[in-house]
Amino acid sequence: MSWQVTWVLVILLMFTLQPQWSDSTLSKKDKASKKNKENKVKLTTENVFDRGLVTETVKAKDISREHKSYCDTEKELRNFDSGEVLGYVTPWNSHGYDIAKIFGNKFTYISPVWLQVKRRPMGDFVIEGTHDIDKGWMEDVTKGRSVKILPRILFDSWSSHDFHMLFSNEENQKECIQTMLSAVKSYQFGGAVLEIWSQIAGHRKSEVIHFLEHVAEDFHASNKKVILVLPPPALQRNSHGTVTQADFDALAPYFDAFSLMTYDYSGPMR
Numbered sequence: 001m002s003w004q005v006t007w008v009l010v011i012l013l014m015f016t017l018q019p020q021w022s023d024s025t026l027s028k029k030d031k032a033s034k035k036n037k038e039n040k041v042k043l044t045t046e047n048v049f050d051r052g053l054v055t056e057t058v059k060a061k062d063i064s065r066e067h068k069s070y071c072d073t074e075k076e077l078r079n080f081d082s083g084e085v086l087g088y089v090t091p092w093n094s095h096g097y098d099i100a101k102i103f104g105n106k107f108t109y110i111s112p113v114w115l116q117v118k119r120r121p122m123g124d125f126v127i128e129g130t131h132d133i134d135k136g137w138m139e140d141v142t143k144g145r146s147v148k149i150l151p152r153i154l155f156d157s158w159s160s161h162d163f164h165m166l167f168s169n170e171e172n173q174k175e176c177i178q179t180m181l182s183a184v185k186s187y188q189f190g191g192a193v194l195e196i197w198s199q200i201a202g203h204r205k206s207e208v209i210h211f212l213e214h215v216a217e218d219f220h221a222s223n224k225k226v227i228l229v230l231p232p233p234a235l236q237r238n239s240h241g242t243v244t245q246a247d248f249d250a251l252a253p254y255f256d257a258f259s260l261m262t263y264d265y266s267g268p269m270r
Helices: 028-039 060-066 094-106 135-142 160-167 170-186 205-221 245-251
Strands: 009-012 042-044 069-071 085-089 109-112 115-119 125-128 152-155 191-195 225-230 257-260
Touching: 085 094, 094 135, 109 225, 115 160, 115 170, 125 170, 160 170, 160 205, 170 191, 170 205, 191 205, 205 225, 205 245
Parallel strands: 009 085, 042 069, 085 109, 115 152, 152 191, 191 225, 225 257
Antiparallel strands: 115 125
């Protein structure tokens, strides 16, 4: 089988952290003025190269001065043409939503961290988190652009028994896949980003790979993209992770891309 795999450049759209200086001596008017000044976005016609910000000798004062500035004339220009770019946004960080609207054309996919798939005690499956879906924001991000909205679907709060019931029964797998696919179609998403591998913690690999192959086949049959979240194959001190070359080779022909979560603080030693 001939295939080509894509690793996406992953960007977490988030606030820039700022020091919280004491303002105990400021009046209410001064505080409001200070807050407005700090939150004001500065537009410029010069990009980061023109301003000398792409350098190996980064200065703290440049970050402080420029962190809320962007080139307004190039906000729709995409410079990263050799690959695909995936950006995550979260409901608890409203600034990420604004960034996606402003710079949406620079992304291939935007993945709102909205949805969870769960198995109920009676054995059926349900999608939760739909209350976070913002159709108006989706339209603002995608209008006139090629960027696709692919919500992250997390296999949330699954027990080992839940996974056993899923993997051991083909009908259960079909029902679970249909539950996810129906939500994707209903809200007119371009596909989904699936997060399940870390939840199984390296167990029952052959079964989860079999299930994921079915997921990808059914999504593609409905003309939907599907990206799989994977943890890093190597951890601290060169210890092995839960993903091997064999796992990757088995999954690669089926998925549009992989999202490698190297930023995640998933243990006390990281």
